[in-house]
Amino acid sequence: MKILIIEDEPSLNKSMADYLNAQQYLVEAVGNYEDALEKIEYYHYDCIVLDLTLPDGNGLHLLEVLKKNFKTDGVIIISARNQLDDKIKGLQLGADDYLTKPFHLSELSVRIAAIIRRKNLQGSNTLSFEDIKLEIEGKTVSVSGKEITLTKKEYDLLLYFIINKNKVLSKNAIAEHLWGDDMDLADNYDFIYTHIKNIRKKLMQAGTGDYIRSVYAMGYKFGK
Amino acid sequence: MKLFRKYNRTNIITTIIIFIIGSIAFFFVLRYVLIAQMDEDLESEQQEIFTYTKKFGHFAPIIPTKDQLTIIDSTNTVQHKDNFYSIKKWNPLKEKNEWFREIDFIVTLNNKIYDITVSDSEEETFDLLKLIILITIAMIALILIIGFFINRIILNQLWKPFYQTIEKINTYHLTSQEPLQLEQTSIDEFNVLNNNIAGMIDRAQHEYRNLKEFTSNAAHEMQTPLAVIRAKLDILVQDENILSNNANPVQSIELAVNKLSRLFNSLLLLTKIENRQFDLNEQVLLNDIIETKLSELSHLISAKGIIVNKNIEPVNIIFHQQLADILIGNLLNNAIRYNYELGRISITLTKNEFTIANTSPLPPLDNTMVFKRFYRHSGTKQEGNGLGLSIVKQICDTAGYQLHYKYYSDHHVISIIF
Numbered sequence: 001m002k003i004l005i006i007e008d009e010p011s012l013n014k015s016m017a018d019y020l021n022a023q024q025y026l027v028e029a030v031g032n033y034e035d036a037l038e039k040i041e042y043y044h045y046d047c048i049v050l051d052l053t054l055p056d057g058n059g060l061h062l063l064e065v066l067k068k069n070f071k072t073d074g075v076i077i078i079s080a081r082n083q084l085d086d087k088i089k090g091l092q093l094g095a096d097d098y099l100t101k102p103f104h105l106s107e108l109s110v111r112i113a114a115i116i117r118r119k120n121l122q123g124s125n126t127l128s129f130e131d132i133k134l135e136i137e138g139k140t141v142s143v144s145g146k147e148i149t150l151t152k153k154e155y156d157l158l159l160y161f162i163i164n165k166n167k168v169l170s171k172n173a174i175a176e177h178l179w180g181d182d183m184d185l186a187d188n189y190d191f192i193y194t195h196i197k198n199i200r201k202k203l204m205q206a207g208t209g210d211y212i213r214s215v216y217a218m219g220y221k222f223g224k
Numbered sequence: 225m226k227l228f229r230k231y232n233r234t235n236i237i238t239t240i241i242i243f244i245i246g247s248i249a250f251f252f253v254l255r256y257v258l259i260a261q262m263d264e265d266l267e268s269e270q271q272e273i274f275t276y277t278k279k280f281g282h283f284a285p286i287i288p289t290k291d292q293l294t295i296i297d298s299t300n301t302v303q304h305k306d307n308f309y310s311i312k313k314w315n316p317l318k319e320k321n322e323w324f325r326e327i328d329f330i331v332t333l334n335n336k337i338y339d340i341t342v343s344d345s346e347e348e349t350f351d352l353l354k355l356i357i358l359i360t361i362a363m364i365a366l367i368l369i370i371g372f373f374i375n376r377i378i379l380n381q382l383w384k385p386f387y388q389t390i391e392k393i394n395t396y397h398l399t400s401q402e403p404l405q406l407e408q409t410s411i412d413e414f415n416v417l418n419n420n421i422a423g424m425i426d427r428a429q430h431e432y433r434n435l436k437e438f439t440s441n442a443a444h445e446m447q448t449p450l451a452v453i454r455a456k457l458d459i460l461v462q463d464e465n466i467l468s469n470n471a472n473p474v475q476s477i478e479l480a481v482n483k484l485s486r487l488f489n490s491l492l493l494l495t496k497i498e499n500r501q502f503d504l505n506e507q508v509l510l511n512d513i514i515e516t517k518l519s520e521l522s523h524l525i526s527a528k529g530i531i532v533n534k535n536i537e538p539v540n541i542i543f544h545q546q547l548a549d550i551l552i553g554n555l556l557n558n559a560i561r562y563n564y565e566l567g568r569i570s571i572t573l574t575k576n577e578f579t580i581a582n583t584s585p586l587p588p589l590d591n592t593m594v595f596k597r598f599y600r601h602s603g604t605k606q607e608g609n610g611l612g613l614s615i616v617k618q619i620c621d622t623a624g625y626q627l628h629y630k631y632y633s634d635h636h637v638i639s640i641i642f
Contacts, residue, residue, distance in 0.1 A: 011452045015452070015459055019459060080448050170461060218461070
């Protein structure tokens with residue numbers, strides 16, 4: 001899976017590249033409009049992470065270029081501008097998602113995974129970890145072929161964990177993923193614990209291992 | 225005091241003083257002229273008597289008229305008087321005392337000396353004087369009254385552009401997107417005034433917009449460094465050796481980044497609402513929004529054991545979907561966050577009014593402060609940036625809704641009147 005990161009802030013660019021690299025993506029990163037234009041004209045990417053405000057051009061133009069060349073690369077916009085019209089314009093020009101800065105890398109990763117899944121409909125639409133299997137279409141979960149029932153939030157959380165497996169995920173990142181950033185997240189920390197307790201119980205009842213680990217009271221890690 | 229009244233007062237007082245002084249001077253001059261005229265008459269009478277006696281050797285028969293008396297007395301004094309004076313004496317024809325102008329002189333006839341007094345009544349002269357003075361006063365009064373009204377009408381007319389300008393400035397807001405329109409007048413002074421005011425407001429507006437833009441840009445610019453901090457933290461926490469010793473600071477940094485990001489977003493939102501970047505032209509089902517928000521927040525409500533009383537009618541208004549979401553969301557969030565365990569929230573929605581009331585450990589809040597930016601009651605323990613209600617206020621102001629806070633039987637009540 002190939003990903004192109006277009007972000008002019010080098011430090012943020014590198015962090016995203018490092019995080020996504022560690023998730024088995026092939027990552028290329030550029031820091032300006034010119035380089036980005038060259039890349040998207042010559043290569044195909046499964047997903048492009050696009051910052052709208054570039055020093056030498058507007059990211060929205062790159063979307064127009066993609067559209068004009070009938071490119072089907074998935075695009076997620078990352079912007080400091082939390083502006084509805086930018087968002088609408090971006091989505092109209094063919095972007096698949098819109099993420100406002102500052103965001104968690106784990107959130108970016110989940111969004112990218114969702115875009116890539118949607119783009120590759122011919123591929124298997126399932127996600128698995130050990131003996132746990134998620135049917136993305138029907139939003140169902142099974143352990144060793146036996147279906148278990150999760151609530152919507154529990155399913156979201158499990159999907160998030162599996163995509164960001166082996167990563168320490170802070171309570172803050174989890175809360176933001178589950179409830180969005182409109183809410184005061186600290187209010188929700190207790191509910192994360194409740195949801196995780198429920199997921200763990202349901203998974204273990206179905207006979208799989210305990211993959212969720214609390215990390216120094218600041219977050220959780222999903223992995224073997 | 226109004227300029228007109230002040231001007232008029234000075235004007236009228238000066239005019240009256242000038243007229244009084246003028247009238248007095250006029251009276252004396254006129255009187256002097258009239259008396260001189262009488263003296264001349266008396267003198268010619270004297271000449272007539274002299275001539276007549278010289279020619280005929282006796283006095284002319286005296287025919288008394290009601291205005292002239294001639295008295296001839298024989299005397300021994302040779303003293304030559306020959307002067308004019310005013311005297312009050314009996315007028316036998318009119319049978320009353322009157323002022324007379326007299327001349328007293330000596331005539332020698334047939335070696336006899338006669339003292340002759342010729343008196344002319346001043347009565348008629350006085351009457352004339354009175355009449356003239358009366359007419360003068362009437363004229364003065366007429367001039368004053370007419371002047372007053374003419375001034376009043378003209379000044380009112382002249383000052384009209386001034387009052388129009390004042391009225392326009394009074395109702396003009398710097399936040400307004402349209403420039404201040406001041407009409408050109410036919411009076412140069414007012415044109416100068418209007419041009420200067422328009423110029424000043426233009427500059428103020430420019431400064432204001434710059435400040436706004438700065439706020440907005442600053443908030444934008446800070447999101448990228450915040451994104452860097454967040455991304456670096458996300459990477460940092462992957463190293464469990466670091467995390468084992470620094471879990472607390474890392475979590476604090478996370479919360480601080482969150483808080484900053486939310487703060488900037490709130491400031492940006494406020495600026496956007498102030499700049500009227502939202503068109504209020506969407507059909508919004510308020511009751512739906514309330515139900516949706518309640519279900520989104522249901523986990524927080526049930527965790528605190530809060531009882532919610534709803535009295536909601538279907539209400540469809542012309543508004544903005546996102547702003548309505550924010551409005552209802554902020555109010556509900558507050559009602560939950562600042563509530564106590566097992567507290568109550570009651571929500572009422574009618575065609576004209578939305579009211580949300582909640583219990584809280586906080587005492588009644590200061591009505592003048594509650595919607596101010598960054599205001600937080602000193603007893604508040606919960607997190608929050610103090611912008612939630614300011615945003616609500618700004619949204620209501622933009623939409624022209626009235627927003628009220630009151631404390632009523634242990635409930636903090638916020639109502640919006642559409």
